Amino acid sequence: MNVLVVGGGGREHALVWKLAQSPRVRRIIAAPGNPGIAQLAHCRPIAADNINGLLALAKEEHANLTIVGPEQPLALGLVDAFQHHDRRCVGPTARAAQLEASKSFAKIFMQKYGIPTAHYGVFTEARAAKSFVRSEGAPIVIKADGLAQGKGVVVARTVEEAETAIDAMLRFRAFGAAGGRVVIEEYLAGEEVSCIALVDGEHAILLESAQDHKRLCDGDQGPNTGGMGAYSPAPIMNEAMAEKVRARIIAPAVEGLRREGRPFVGFLYAGLMIVDHEPYVLEFNVRLGDPEAQALLIRLRSDLVELLLAAADKGLHGVTPVWDERPSACVVMASEGYPGGPVVGRPIHGLERVVGLEDLCVFHSGTALHDEEIRTSGGRVLGVTALGVTLQEAVDHAYGAVRRIRWEGMQYRRDIGHNALRRSGEEGR
Ligand code: AMP
Ligand code: GLY
Numbered sequence: 001m002n003v004l005v006v007g008g009g010g011r012e013h014a015l016v017w018k019l020a021q022s023p024r025v026r027r028i029i030a031a032p033g034n035p036g037i038a039q040l041a042h043c044r045p046i047a048a049d050n051i052n053g054l055l056a057l058a059k060e061e062h063a064n065l066t067i068v069g070p071e072q073p074l075a076l077g078l079v080d081a082f083q084h085h086d087r088r089c090v091g092p093t094a095r096a097a098q099l100e101a102s103k104s105f106a107k108i109f110m111q112k113y114g115i116p117t118a119h120y121g122v123f124t125e126a127r128a129a130k131s132f133v134r135s136e137g138a139p140i141v142i143k144a145d146g147l148a149q150g151k152g153v154v155v156a157r158t159v160e161e162a163e164t165a166i167d168a169m170l171r172f173r174a175f176g177a178a179g180g181r182v183v184i185e186e187y188l189a190g191e192e193v194s195c196i197a198l199v200d201g202e203h204a205i206l207l208e209s210a211q212d213h214k215r216l217c218d219g220d221q222g223p224n225t226g227g228m229g230a231y232s233p234a235p236i237m238n239e240a241m242a243e244k245v246r247a248r249i250i251a252p253a254v255e256g257l258r259r260e261g262r263p264f265v266g267f268l269y270a271g272l273m274i275v276d277h278e279p280y281v282l283e284f285n286v287r288l289g290d291p292e293a294q295a296l297l298i299r300l301r302s303d304l305v306e307l308l309l310a311a312a313d314k315g316l317h318g319v320t321p322v323w324d325e326r327p328s329a330c331v332v333m334a335s336e337g338y339p340g341g342p343v344v345g346r347p348i349h350g351l352e353r354v355v356g357l358e359d360l361c362v363f364h365s366g367t368a369l370h371d372e373e374i375r376t377s378g379g380r381v382l383g384v385t386a387l388g389v390t391l392q393e394a395v396d397h398a399y400g401a402v403r404r405i406r407w408e409g410m411q412y413r414r415d416i417g418h419n420a421l422r423r424s425g426e427e428g429r
Contacts, residue, residue: 002027003028006069009069010365010380011287012034013037019304020041021303024306027061031047034364035369048070052081055085058087059087065088065305066090076094079093090266096264098262103145108122115249121183123166126170138161141154141155146179149226151224191419193236194210194211194292195250195269196267198266198267200312205316208323209236214227223339225379227290232328234420250268269285296328298328328387329386330363331412332383333380333410334379335409344375348381349407353404354401357397363384365382382405386398399414
């Protein structure tokens with residue numbers, strides 16, 4: 001069959017890489033794709049948020065299955081448009097995608113269905129928001145309601161910081177319409193973990209766990225980013241914890257959305273904070289995480305196409321995906337200036353030195369081809385992803401490749417996997 005992949009980041013490169021292994025796939029089309037994806041798929045220069053353009057492409061290419069990487073096209077109704085034209089597409093409708101596109105919708109939904117999450121208030125007026133902050137005290141978390149590419153969250157250490165964030169969002173519209181409403185919530189201290197389920201509208205299967213590294217710098221310091229690296233599995237997500245997440249979070253979310261007339265199909269991602277062994281939802285995303293997808297898909301043994309078809313056709317009940325037992329690690333290499341405005345256009349050296357290394361994939365995100373040369377074109381540039389017999393081996397293998405690649409001003413974290421490695425070190429002592 002012909003499969004269309006919407007998006008052009010590292011997550012989509014990993015999806016394409018995995019799809020290309022399926023005997024059921026004849027042709028993969030990516031829109032817009034990137035130079036890494038172009039080695040495995042036919043890239044077409046149609047933006048991921050151009051719904052009509054993508055629909056026309058799916059028809060022209062006779063795509064039997066479409067999978068959407070990023071959240072914007074989902075929130076814009078790509079799946080609705082495809083359904084309307086009888087095109088099979090794995091992902092939530094715009095109404096189901098509200099779970100990510102509106103944080104206030106998500107909070108009210110969680111409260112209604114008893115899904116554990118931080119206490120909160122929703123505000124459109126700065127004065128009322130500030131008075132809530134003063135009564136609650138700091139630390140406290142201020143979130144723009146709408147999609148803000150992972151940048152609309154401020155963890156304020158003081159009441160003053162919180163007030164500044166409220167002014168920036170509500171008064172000065174730092175995030176445009178996305179910040180016209182804010183969610184203010186209780187600060188939760190614990191360990192974060194990403195739990196992603198594949199859902200067919202009714203049944204959900206939990207994928208293996210992964211842990212992202214949100215902060216720019218080693219030791220979880222510096223500003224929040226889209227994610228500087230990931231590893232899988234996350235030891236904090238043992239079987240008992242997975243059962244809690246399944247029973248208290250994923251199952252009620254899937255059932256609640258069904259009851260609300262917004263049945264969910266696709267990847268449902270719960271960003272969790274584990275506090276005293278109990279999981280709380282920080283956010284829902286309606287797609288695979290990036291870079292979690294890279295760390296997960298390199299471990300997936302099952303045919304991804306079979307899983308996606310089962311999700312699209314209400315056939316996930318009883319399906320158990322098979323995983324490589326070996327842990328994985330993904331190190332994100334980013335441009336100078338990221339997560340602010342990145343410096344782009346820099347030639348990337350050394351990619352040829354890591355081609356063909358076993359159990360290693362270099363997934364492209366912010367790259368572009370200029371005069372036959374691969375250059376940087378975005379904030380996050382590459383996701384160097386490896387498997388190892390132990391997590392330490394996976395991490396070492398990934399960094400071995402990272403050290404062969406270079407461009408001016410590149411930055412990456414040196415401590416991907418540190419939480420799990422520290423824990424296993426403590427256990428081994
Ligand atoms: P979100 O986009 O809602 O996941 O928030 C981005 C990041 O902000 C999360 O990954 C956490 O690191 C942090 N964060 C969000 N909400 C909270 C909270 N209630 N308590 C502590 N940290 C939070
Ligand atoms: N890595 C976090 C996200 O994809 O939202």
